[in-house]
């Protein structure tokens with residue numbers, strides 16, 4: 001087979017996968033999405049778990065647990081200061097396509113493992129933040145809440161104005177439970193959903209990992225969009241490639 005012929009075949013197969021995904025979206029009863037770190041890398045946020053990511057520089061056991069925060073909040077804020085910079089990131093084209101799908105009624109909501117608020121910034125309304133977000137901070141001593149703009153390089157680590165305790169961003173640490181609101185929100189989205197678009201996550205980490213599996217078991221279909229597909233065994237369609245590129249391709253197939 002000549003190289004150009006092979007390229008041609010690969011192109012046709014790609015179109016077919018995209019067309020198939022578009023068809024599923026347009027004929028589904030209720031489509032939801034599950035997103036992870038891979039949808040934010042094009043916005044300049046490296047996957048925390050990747051080489052060079054946050055957890056390659058900060059030991060998650062020493063910096064990523066509520067236990068560590070309570071023991072030594074000043075130390076954990078060395079990591080958090082970096083984490084909070086995510087609040088300045090801008091959504092990418094893929095986030096914007098997702099928001100438009102919601103606007104068109106083709107997507108009922110997004111469950112995200114990301115804490116960067118990029119789906120909302122792009123215009124998505126129904127977003128369940130499984131792991132919290134860098135939007136607000138709370139004083140663990142008195143419960144007073146602060147907006148992320150309260151944190152500046154000059155007031156590190158930021159302290160509560162009422163009780164002087166060091167405050168904590170409302171993100172879920174490794175040893176913390178998923179907030180009840182998020183669990184209920186995810187349950188509500190999953191109920192009677194028949195299609196899930198899984199993007200930018202290999203679904204290795206519980207409890208978000210059980211979501212596509214459960215939908216599959218209740219007879220739902222999975223559209224996987226990943227740079228390195230991981231769900232081929234249960235996915236009806238696999239869109240292998242970058243988030244924005246694949247989302248834009250998918251949008252072009254809709255009529």
Ligand SMILES: [Zn+2]
Pocket residue numbers: 139140141142143144160161162163164165
């Ligand atoms: Zn306080």
